[in-house]
Amino acid sequence: MSKTLFRTRIKFCGMTRAGDVRLASELGVDAVGFVFADGSPRRLQPEEARVLRNAMEPLVDAVALFKDNQVEEVRAVVKQVRPSLLQFHGSEDDAFCRGFGIPYIKGIPMRGLDPEQRAGQAMQLQMRYPGAAAFLFDGHAQGQQGGTGQIFDWSTIPTGLGKPFVLAGGLRPDNVFDAVMATLPWGVDVASGIETAPGIKDGDKMHRFVEEVRRADCHPD
């Protein structure tokens, strides 16, 4: 598609306050994420996320993020929060991720991979997660918690995936322009880079982040 028509999708993750959810919608963000991963400082109970879900405007996706949660926990979130996308960051397999009847994004840790793991990574991902709607490349290592602002080497993003990818990991208002220009992702995802503390979003950072993505989208190169 011509770059003049393309628009990088934006997801703000780890929302915990209704005001932040409303501002994200007003800024034109495409998706907001609610975290249910054990041990995350942004973790919500399904009832809390339901309240935030109700603060969302139409035509904005609600994404529910999990990391090795029990099937019953995912079901409870699906029932209460009605997410339009699921995002899995643990060792869940394709059958588990597909089992809820909702499109899913698979989070892929990009730190600490040896050259052998990098080689053929695109093929391995296609084979392991044939049902994934997209992959999300994140800056943490396998088994580590995400949402900690860790960047990774963007040149290691696998090519030939055959499906969209979302860039994440350490994105901030001051580096997201370069990130989009360097990798041309389908979308970008940010948690800590728009916060003052985990789960507490900063209106000014949110605003600047969106502006910088749009500046990259309008850039002629």
Ligand SMILES: O=C(O)c1ccccc1N[C@@H]1O[C@H](COP(=O)(O)O)[C@@H](O)[C@H]1O
């Ligand atoms: O946000 C969390 O607490 C979290 C917990 C477990 C797995 C992933 C998590 N967040 C995701 O991490 C990336 C990047 O976060 P950051 O911008 O580097 O802070 C993002 O995709 C979040 O969706």
